[in-house]
Amino acid sequence: MTIKTASILVIGDEILSGRTKDKNIGWLAEQLNEMGIDLIEARVIADGEDTIIRHVTDLSQATDYLFTSGGIGPTHDDITTASVAKAFGKAVIRHPEAVRRLLAHYEGTDIEFNEARQKMADIPEDAHLIDNPVSAAPGFQLENVYVMAGVPSIMQAMFEGLKDQLEGGQKRTRITVQCAIGEGTIATIMGGTSEAFPGVSVGSYPWFKPGQFGTAVVLTGRDAAQTQAAAESLAKQVRDEGFGAEILAPGQDH
């Protein structure tokens, strides 16, 4: 089975100014990893038409799926929809189903469905709507690009609704070996394990507490048996050097 690749494009001046801290990259990264889709790259860019067009073109060509967040609200700087449409040479239309959903959402409130809010029903032609169970205004899918809101709760709800359409690969097996040894001491063993088990990736996370230190070594691979063998080999080598090493049961590692 071919593993699908993905990229993320976070669109918004407020992230680049530091005023708002991005939470979407980390959340989506976890989801995609869980589904067996390889996240290749994430970018944070400004709300500028040329900028958005350039990065949407780049990343939609480089990966199987591109997920964007931000810039689809009602204000003047919400230009993601128009820019993504332009990147694919599509016109933007006022989408009847999107209008219907927004009208239903505002019905019975004293919120006016004014021109600014109507803009949230503008969708590129040939795009498919992405449901927004939080605040109605939909995202959309155009070609391999999934355009979602920037507000984390809305983005997450949108992704939960669309993720069944994505083609996931085989989930990776992940095994943590907790070692009572410094990262610099275990580095050679890790490098050797990485070479001996080419399908297994070996990452290290050193930690310090008063009076204690150690390194969590995380082994990940598509092949569960290979990954287990790599973990056992690494743990044995650490013990042979006279240090403690414990292979954690799944779920114990965070």
Add this chain to the structure above:
Amino acid sequence: MTIKTASILVIGDEILSGRTKDKNIGWLAEQLNEMGIDLIEARVIADGEDTIIRHVTDLSQATDYLFTSGGIGPTHDDITTASVAKAFGKAVIRHPEAVRRLLAHYEGTDIEFNEARQKMADIPEDAHLIDNPVSAAPGFQLENVYVMAGVPSIMQAMFEGLKDQLEGGQKRTRITVQCAIGEGTIATIMGGTSEAFPGVSVGSYPWFKPGQFGTAVVLTGRDAAQTQAAAESLAKQVRDEGFGAEILAPGQDH
């Protein structure tokens, strides 16, 4: 005065897998904004030599400063130093001053200055060391690229030490107008203000609490008087529509 531009490159498979959540983009974004340097773009990429070389080349050409984080530790997947050197056609040398600092750091501990740890003294020729007051292993500056550790506390300490060398621009004035009005209702006023005051950027942050909602409008500009005038004009228009609008004093807004 020309405003300097910057980009950030976060290097690390552990961020793309979702295991570790990046904190460096948000922190650096705040620092740069505070200094009057324009952060143009941030990217998160994998620990791959070709990948690092390509993005370092791209971003170091596109912006005045490039800040990288991650991949300068002792393990086999710490390949940032070698890759950045290659991007600039430089050799990597074992740097005597870096060796001295690491030796001094490990002296009197039972940590062995083994081959893996010695790798942290490998620095591209012609690079300047960046001090690491936390764990000694230095970062480095090569051309307009500042290579720092991935661990947030170390990256922050490194940046604090180097930031006086950066050429900051005029800090932007930022004024928040707290409006008792929905984002969709105020959108037209915001768009008009943005057009009437071209040097002032106008962003909106809608918020909801039980029984209450509103929009924080944030105006930022290099010209303090212009930004103030834009804030007053916006607040007046909101009040003229019959809604509340309060210009917050600096420091009240977060």
